[in-house]
Amino acid sequence: MAAKQPTPMTIAEEFAAKVRRDGQRERVMRYAPMIVLLALVLIFTAARGAAFASFTNMVAILNQLAIPLLVALGLTFVIMIGGIDLSINGTVGMAAALVGVLVMNNRFPLNLGFLGVLLAVLGSVLVGLAVGLIHVYLKIPSFMVSFAFMYVCKGLGLLSYAGQPPKIIDPLLVALPKTYWLGIPFITWVAVAVLLVCIFIQEYTAFGRYIYAVGTDETILRAVGVSVNRVKVMVFTLAGLCFGIAGVLYGIRLGQGDVTAGNDLMFPAQAAVVVGGTSLSGGKGGVTNTIVGVLIMTVLANGLLLVGVNSYIKTGIEGLIILTAVALTVAHGAKVVSK
C-alpha cells in the first residue's frame, strides 16, 4: 500500500473542516433573524424615540401583527414541506368577502350569524383542500396550482357580492374589532390562539414530525409507511384554514366584506416566513421562526410609516427582502440546478 505523503491537511480533515464551517454558518443563520429584529427596533427607537417605543405604538404593532401572523402561520407549514402557496390574495380575500355576505349586512338578506363566519372560513379550507389534492394527484407544482386558485378565489369573492362590498351591520361583529382584553385587541388574541394551536401541532403531534420529514426526504416516510400525499394535502388544508380565519377577521375589522382585503398580504407573509429562517427547500424552520419573521415585517412596516417613508416603497422593500433572504438560504454551487 502506498505510503501517504505528509501534507498539511488530509482529505478527511478537509472534509471535517468543511462540515464544521457549514455548522458555524448554520448557527449564525439561526440567530440572524433575532439580530435583524433587534437592530430594527434599535434603529427605529433611535430615529423616532418615544413615538416608536411607546406603549400605544406597541399595542398598535400587536394589532397590525394579528392578520399577517395568521397568514404566515398557514404558509409556514406549506413552505416546510417544500411547497408554496401563492393563493393567499385570493383565499384571504374570498373569506373576507364571504363573511360580509353571510352575516347581517346592508345588501343581502342572509343573516347566518356565527354560522356565516364558520362558512366563510370553511370556503378557504375547501380551497386549501382543493389545492392540495390537485397538487398531489395531478402532480402539478404547488406554486402553479395555488397561483391559479388565487384568481379563482378572487373571482368567487367578487361574484359573491356582485361587485359592491356589503357592509357588516351585525352589532356583535361591529363591536368586535374594538374589543380589548388585557389591553390587547380581540383579533390579536385569536391570532395568538391559532399560533398556540400551530405550535402544538408542530411540537406535540406525529403530524408535526411528518411535516419536517416531507421537507427533508420523502422516502423516509415511505419507508415507515406514512402517506406523503396525505401529509401534503393536510398541510394545504391547514393553510387554507389559517387563511380563512385571517380573511374573516380582516373583513370584520374592515367592517365590510371586501375581496381586496387579501391584496397586500401575500408578499409580507412570504417575506416573513423566509426571513424567519424557514428554508424554501423545506424541512427546516418552523412556527417559532415565523413569529420572529412576522415581528420583523410588522416592526419594519410600522417603523417606516413613522419615519415617513412613502407607503408604495413598502411593497418594493418586501420584494427585496424576499430576494435577499432566499438568496442567502438556497443551495449554491455550479452544479445546483434551479428552475
Added chain:
Amino acid sequence: MSQPTKPGAEKGPRLRDNLVKYFSFSAIVILVVGFTLARPNFLGVANLKTLLSDSAPLLIMATGMTLVLLLGSIDLSMGSVCSVANVLTVMIINELGPQLGPPALGAVVALLAAAAFGAVAGLLLGFVHVKLKVPSFIASLGFMSLWQSVAYLITAAPVSVAKVMWGGINWFKVTFGVVGLSLVLALAWVAVAYLFQSRTSFGKALYAIGGNERAARIAGTRVDQAKIVAFVLSGVCAAIGGYFLAAKLRSSAPTVGDPFTLLIVASVALGGTSLSGGRGGVLGTVVGAFTVSVIQNGMNFIKVDAYWQSIVFGFFVLAAVAISVDRSTRGLVVK
C-alpha cells in the same frame, strides 16, 4: 440486438402536446360558434377588429413567457414589468415628448426607454435566478412586488396621454380590413421569436435546458447565458406589451399589467408549452393567446360578469397544465 427495443414505448408525450393544441383549437371553434349563436354580431367587423387588436399586447408578452417556460422556469413578474413600462411610456411621451418636436419622435424614445427598462428588469431577474440560484418563481415573485412599487412611485394614479401627443400612438388604431397594425406587428414579433427558437443555437439550448438541464450543461451548452438571455427577452416582451397597452388605452395605470400575469400563463399553457420545460413553442402560444382573447372578448360581448373571467381562466390554466405536465418520470418529487 439482444436488448429489446420498445417501439413507441413512450408515445404519450407527443400525443399529449398535441392534445393541448387540439384542445385549444377546438376551444376557439366552439367558443366562436357559441358566442356567435348567443350574439350574431360577435363575428361582425367591429368586434373582430377589437378582438384582433386587443390580442396584440397579450400575444407579445406570452411570446416572451414561452421562451422562459421552455426552460422549465417561470416569470411571474411580467405583469408588473408591463405596468412599469406602461407608466414609463406615458410619462416620457407626456413630459419629454413635447420638447422633442414631432409626436412620433417622443413615441419612439418612449419605446426605446420601455424596452431598455424591460431588458434591465429581465437581466436582474436572470442574474438573481441564475447566479444566486433563487428558484425563478420566487425570484420573479420578489421582483413582481418590487416593480409594483416602482410603478406606483412613477405615477400613483392613471394618467392620460396628452392630446397633442396622440399622433405618436395613433398607429395602434390603424387597420387593414379587420386586421389591426398592432396585430401585424405582434405577429411579426412572433415570427422573429420563432426564428430565434427553432433556427439558432440559442433556441436549441432552450429546449435542451428545459428537457434536462444537467445533461445540457455536461454537453457543453452555455446554460447560464441562455437562461439570462431568455429572461431578458421576456422582460423586453413584457415592456413592449406595456407600451402597446399605453398606445391602446391612450393612458397609463400602475396596475394595468396585474391581470396579465394569469392571462400570459394561460396563453402559454393553452398553447401546449409544458410547465416542466423542453416542449412546446411560440407557434402554440399564438393559438393559446387567441383562445384567451376569444374567451375574454366573448365574455365581455355577451355581458358575462367580469368576475367570472378570472375563475374561468384559473381553471383553464389548471386544465392546460394538468394535461401537459410531465408525469413520465417514476418517483418524481413535485414540490
Added chain:
Amino acid sequence: MQESKVCFSAKGIVKHYGATHALKGVDLEVREGEIVGLVGENGAGKSTLLKIIIGAENPSSGQMTMEDQPYAPKNPMEANAAGVGMVFQEQSLIVNLSVGQNIFFGHERDFRRYGVINWPRMYKQAQRVLEEVDVGHINPRKKVSDLNFATRQMVEIAKVMNVTQRTDGRKCMILLDEPTSVLSEEETENLFVQMRKIAACGHAVVFVSHRLDEILEVTDRIYVYKDGASVGSLNTGDATEPLLYEMMVGRSTTSEYYKLERQVEPQDAVVLEAKGLGLSGVFKDVNFALRRGEVLGVCGVVGSGKEDVCEVLCGDQKPTAGALYIHGQKADFQSPAQALAAGVLMIPKERLVEGIVRTLSVEDNIAASNHRLVSKGPFVLAARVREQALRLIGRLRIKTRGPKELLMQLSGGNQQKVVFSRALASKCEILILNHPTRGVDVGAKEEFYGLIRDMMQEGKAVILLGDTLDECIGMSNRVLVMKDGRLSGAFDAPARGKPSQVDVVSAMM
C-alpha cells in the same frame, strides 16, 4: 466458532432490470450471532442483494427465509416487522428533528395519549434504546443536525435495532452498507465493538465494505460476489487479502474482445496534464499526463474520488488546488461549455440524469455538443444537423425510426449510442468516457471498443472510467488507481503485458 442456527438464508436470487441481469442466482446464509462480510467489485450485485433483502426491490425469482419462516418483504416496513433492518449508506435521519424523534419516527402512535405525544416518555424510551447500543451518552433531545457523522451513525444503528427488535425471542438481522465511509479510524473501531456486541446477543449482522482490512478484522465469514453471482464463501480465518482479490476478479476476457491488436502506442505530445489537482475534502495531489493517442484508465471504488476528478476535468466543478493544462496552456474552466471550446468533453455516467435530453430528437441530441460546427452565423443549419445524424446513425447502427424520433422512444442501449455519437460529432480532442458501455449489450460494447481504437488512431486522447475493471485494463495504455481521494498506483498496460487485475484491485482497496 461453533455452528449455530441459521438466521437468514437466500437461495438463487435473480434480478433483472429490463435486459440487464443484475443478479444471476445469488446465495447467502447468515447464522445467528454471526457477522458476515460481503465483498465484490462495483456492480458485483451487493447493493442489489441488500435492496432485495430489505424489501426495497422485489427479486425476479428465488427464495428467502428468516428465522425458519418464508420471507418475502414487499417494502422495508415488512422487512422490519420480520426482524430485518438496514443502515443505509446515505443516512435516513431527519436532521432537524431530535435524536429521540428520529428513533421513533413513524412509531409516534406508541407514545400518544389523547392525540398528544408524551415527549418525556418517548425520550426515556429513546435513552434506553441508545444505552442498548452503548451510546447512552447521546442526549436523545439533541437535534441530529448538531451531531457529527459518527454519532449520527450510532443513532441510525440504534433506530434500526429498535424497529427490528422482537419480543418473542427470535433474532434479528442488521444490514450495514458501507457504514465506515464517513467515519474516522477510532469511530470505525467503536462501530466494530457495537457490531460484535449485537452479534454476541445472538443477532446476525451483514457488513458491506470496500475496505478488505475491515472485512477481515470484524467478520466471521465472507461471501465473495462477482458479476451478479456468488463466487463462494469462506471463513475469515482462512481468508487473506490476496485470496479475496483473486476470487473477486476472476479470469480476464479474451484479447480479441478489446481489440488489443489495434492498441496503438501513444505519441509524445502531451494534450492534458494535471498538476497537483485537488478538490477540498474530495481528492488531492492528483498528477498525471495524457498523451495524444493514449487511453488512460482510471480505477477506484465508489467514493475514491475518480468521478470527481472527471467532473473537474470537464469543467463541471472548479478545482480548489492545483491546475490543469491543455496543450501546455493553463486551463481555468468555469463551465463545461468552456471545456468544450478547449476540446474537452465528458460522456457522463448516469445516462438518464446527465447524458441525454429525452424530450429532444435523435439529431438534436447528436448535435448538442457541436452547434458551432453545424451553424452558419447565428443560424443552425437543419440540413447539416440531419446529414450528420444520418451518418452517425449508420456508423453506430443506432436503431431508430429516423433522426426526428424523440430520444425517449429509443431503448437504453441505443440512447447510449446517441450519447457516444454526440461525443464523436463534437470533434473534441480529449474525451472523458465515464462508464461509456453502461447498460449496452455485448455486441454494442465491441462496437464501442472498435470506435475507441479508431479514435486513438486518429490521434485523440481518452480518459476512461471502465464499467468493469477488466474493460478498464483491457482498453487502456496506462491505468491509474485512486484510493481515498489520492492516486494510489499506476500501471503500464501495453497490448502485450497487461497488469493483472489482482494487482490493480489491491491498489484500489
